Amino acid sequence: MDDLGYLEDPGDKLGMLDGQAFRAARVIVDIGMHLELPIPRDNPFGFHPGERWNPELGWEFLRAHCRVPDENLRFELNRYLGWPGQAPAYKVGERIWLQARDEAKARKGADFDLKEFHREALNLGSLGLDPFKAAMSRL
Known part of the structure; x- marks a missing residue:
């Protein structure tokens, strides 16, 4: 936010x-x-x-x-x-999210749109941590 x-x-x-x-x-x-x-x-x-x-x-x-x-x-x-393990899993998920966001920013440069990134990430739905990390790396 x-x-x-x-x-x-x-x-x-x-x-x-x-x-x-x-x-x-x-x-x-x-x-x-x-x-x-x-x-x-x-x-x-x-x-x-x-x-x-x-x-x-x-x-x-x-x-x-x-x-x-x-x-x-x-x-x-x-x-x-x-x-x-719920609390640590939440924090691991947060770190995956932030890392994926940083990587998408670096990859897309001036074309990176923060709102679009968040919309696409939220549209992934509920995933386990490994599938979440893999899906986030493609955004």
């Missing part, structure tokens, strides 16, 4: 950045909980160093780092408990 000029207002841009921070926190919690990883001892938040991720720590982390109402956070936490 920012690239298309819809986030001129600083509050709108801040909302976008807040959403990105929320998605990053979900990735941390999803991976940590499902792999039962230890929280790094030297984490910059001083958050339970050395303890293993679990749903209670996931809840505490989300509440401390996300500006989302508790009922929404609880829903998100429960969703990640029942859908392992």
Whole structure:
């Protein structure tokens, strides 16, 4: 939305950045909980160093780092408990999208049309990550 000029207002841009921070926190919690990883001892938040991720720590982390109402956070936490890998897959898909966009810009130069790229990408519909990457590379 920012690239298309819809986030001129600083509050709108801040909302976008807040959403990105929320998605990053979900990735941390999803991976940590499902792999039962230890929280790094030297984490910059001083958050339970050395303890293993679990749903209670996931809840505490989300509440401390996300500006989302508790009922929404609880829903998100429960969703990640029942859908392992969803948050990281979303972020991988985002990276594929951005890489494909950069490659299309480089390939098409002055003929690149951002709105057209997004329209064609959205018209691909729902795809797994590998087919998505292959299809995006053809745009």
